[in-house]
Amino acid sequence: MLIKQKTKSLFLSTFFISSACFSQAHNVSAGYLKPDDPLVVQNLEEWQDLKFGLFMHWGTYSQWGIVESWSLCPEDESWTQRKPEHGKSYNEYVKNYENLQTTFNPVEFNPQKWADAAKKAGMKYVVFTTKHHDGFTMFDTKESDYKITSPKTPFSKNPKADVTKEIFNTFRKDGFKIGAYFSKPDWHSENYWWPYFPPKDRNVNYDPKKYPERWDSFKKFTFNQLNEITSNYGKIDILWLDGGWVRPFKTIDPSVEWQRTIKVEQDIDMDKIGTMARKNQPGIIVVDRTVPGKWENYVTPEQAVPEHALSIPWESCITMGDSFSYVPNDQYKSSQKIIETLIKIISRGGNYLMNIAPGPNGDYDPIVYERLKEISNWMDKNQSAVFATRSAEPYHDGNFYYTQSKDTKTLNVFHIDDTTEYKTPSVLNVTLPEKFKPKSLKILGMGSKIQWKQTGNRIEIKLPEERTKLKLATVIQMTK
CATH class of the missing domain: 3.20.20.80 (Glycosidases)
Structure with missing residues (x-):
């Protein structure tokens, strides 16, 4: 079709x-x-x-x-x-x-x-x-x-x-x-x-x-x-x-x-x-x-x-x-x-x-x-990453998908794996939209403090062992 x-x-x-x-x-x-x-x-x-x-x-x-x-x-x-x-x-x-x-x-x-x-x-x-x-x-x-x-x-x-x-x-x-x-x-x-x-x-x-x-x-x-x-x-x-x-x-x-x-x-x-x-x-x-x-x-x-x-x-x-x-x-x-x-x-x-x-x-x-x-x-x-959101560039990059709040201050990045049973990786490397500079970052559903580092338009996120509790997809939420 x-x-x-x-x-x-x-x-x-x-x-x-x-x-x-x-x-x-x-x-x-x-x-x-x-x-x-x-x-x-x-x-x-x-x-x-x-x-x-x-x-x-x-x-x-x-x-x-x-x-x-x-x-x-x-x-x-x-x-x-x-x-x-x-x-x-x-x-x-x-x-x-x-x-x-x-x-x-x-x-x-x-x-x-x-x-x-x-x-x-x-x-x-x-x-x-x-x-x-x-x-x-x-x-x-x-x-x-x-x-x-x-x-x-x-x-x-x-x-x-x-x-x-x-x-x-x-x-x-x-x-x-x-x-x-x-x-x-x-x-x-x-x-x-x-x-x-x-x-x-x-x-x-x-x-x-x-x-x-x-x-x-x-x-x-x-x-x-x-x-x-x-x-x-x-x-x-x-x-x-x-x-x-x-x-x-x-x-x-x-x-x-x-x-x-x-x-x-x-x-x-x-x-x-x-x-x-x-x-x-x-x-x-x-x-x-x-x-x-x-x-x-x-x-x-x-x-x-x-x-x-x-x-x-x-x-x-x-x-x-x-x-x-x-x-x-x-x-x-x-x-x-x-x-x-x-x-x-x-x-x-x-x-x-x-x-x-x-x-x-x-x-x-x-x-x-x-x-x-x-x-x-x-x-x-x-x-919070799903409802009352709109699409956000770059929309889709590999296994990452993007939405944003309607005021554009919050960026949500979803990580999926549609080839196998989902498991959250220990490290996530995310491309940021142009001119988006986050001041805070969290992984939804995870209480531990997250280590992250921005280099240019890329962010490297290191996830603790708690990541194994996440199912189906991982959501990164960033606020500028």
């Missing part, structure tokens, strides 16, 4: 890939426009301070342990594969998939347990899938009966049936910023995939210009659902819109393979949606993924991290396991790998949105809590 991006101020070359994954590539769109609404600018600044967020893909598909939604899409791609035991024909498969609604009963759902673990691990915002491409809503929409609160769904009898409300209220109470993921395409809607025609790919299966009344009905449906989310679920800080093929035809980038599959106009009227969202939620960040313009307030590389610092707001969404959705026996990344990824992202000016997928019972895999506890142990000692 190679992703390329050209902004107004710099050119990004390749991204490195953080994992093998069951998902599609997302390009990062060119032509970023800085918001001019002061409340949005303030919200973006606060969001950039948070650095570490929790992403959750969850729906009826967790019962089969398959990729979210994509098996419904009639494209021959790795993430669209259907298991024969779930249906011998495409139509039978779709019927059985949609029938998952009638068995979805995640009785172990306890958002406070998630919030407690995420908060201790240093996560400060949450983005939850209120509706993915399959159209099943995890909130109490009035626009469809294909929802978790429908009488057809066993969990509807549970007092916590509106899981979106429960998640948002719980995480908001614990100080998290709240993000609502929402899919613009809806493969369950008869006004997106019209049953008169078979679906051909991920796109609308008719020409909206030829059948404008049907497309207008879909636009109204989408608008109404987003109005529900931004009106009925308390303060929402981020509206995270996925499904970038639903876009004005003029915005298509023909250099991007999946965008070349878009053959018809799919303008959803983002001006109307965005204006409504800002009226309901003043200052809300709108992320219309991969669609350049005023409604893509930050960009979102997926399962990848830019090789260089970006001068625009950005966030990498990366899975803790291999999949965005729950799959049995998923391969979860080590806590060291997660911390290394966080360090690389924040050194380049971004945020890390780490996806954890709840299972069909309504809880995470037990190994997730182990990882979060290990991350929390590291974060307890090193959080």
Whole structure:
């Protein structure tokens, strides 16, 4: 997966890939426009301070342990594969998939347990899938009966049936910023995939210009659902819109393979949606993924991290396991790998949105809590170098990565080793940014006095035996 991006101020070359994954590539769109609404600018600044967020893909598909939604899409791609035991024909498969609604009963759902673990691990915002491409809503929409609160769904009898409300209220109470993921395409809607025609790919299966009344009905449906989310679920800080093929035809980038599959106009009227969202939620960040313009307030590389610092707001969404959705026996990344990824992202000016997928019972895999506890142990000692920081030159030098306080008086230098289990060396030789002359230096999490010597733009640091207690990564903090 190679992703390329050209902004107004710099050119990004390749991204490195953080994992093998069951998902599609997302390009990062060119032509970023800085918001001019002061409340949005303030919200973006606060969001950039948070650095570490929790992403959750969850729906009826967790019962089969398959990729979210994509098996419904009639494209021959790795993430669209259907298991024969779930249906011998495409139509039978779709019927059985949609029938998952009638068995979805995640009785172990306890958002406070998630919030407690995420908060201790240093996560400060949450983005939850209120509706993915399959159209099943995890909130109490009035626009469809294909929802978790429908009488057809066993969990509807549970007092916590509106899981979106429960998640948002719980995480908001614990100080998290709240993000609502929402899919613009809806493969369950008869006004997106019209049953008169078979679906051909991920796109609308008719020409909206030829059948404008049907497309207008879909636009109204989408608008109404987003109005529900931004009106009925308390303060929402981020509206995270996925499904970038639903876009004005003029915005298509023909250099991007999946965008070349878009053959018809799919303008959803983002001006109307965005204006409504800002009226309901003043200052809300709108992320219309991969669609350049005023409604893509930050960009979102997926399962990848830019090789260089970006001068625009950005966030990498990366899975803790291999999949965005729950799959049995998923391969979860080590806590060291997660911390290394966080360090690389924040050194380049971004945020890390780490996806954890709840299972069909309504809880995470037990190994997730182990990882979060290990991350929390590291974060307890090193959080001052992570949060409310910005990138700092030289950004990256060998195994060293840099951030700085927003007033530029404090420099943080992270030392990692992404080739083996981390052990802090007895001596660290660090390159300093130009004109940075530290007056004090400490190793976070270490109480012993540190010996250090500056020669030109280099510092040699000698670490005592106490260094062996440091895990995952070492953080040097200097103040001028």
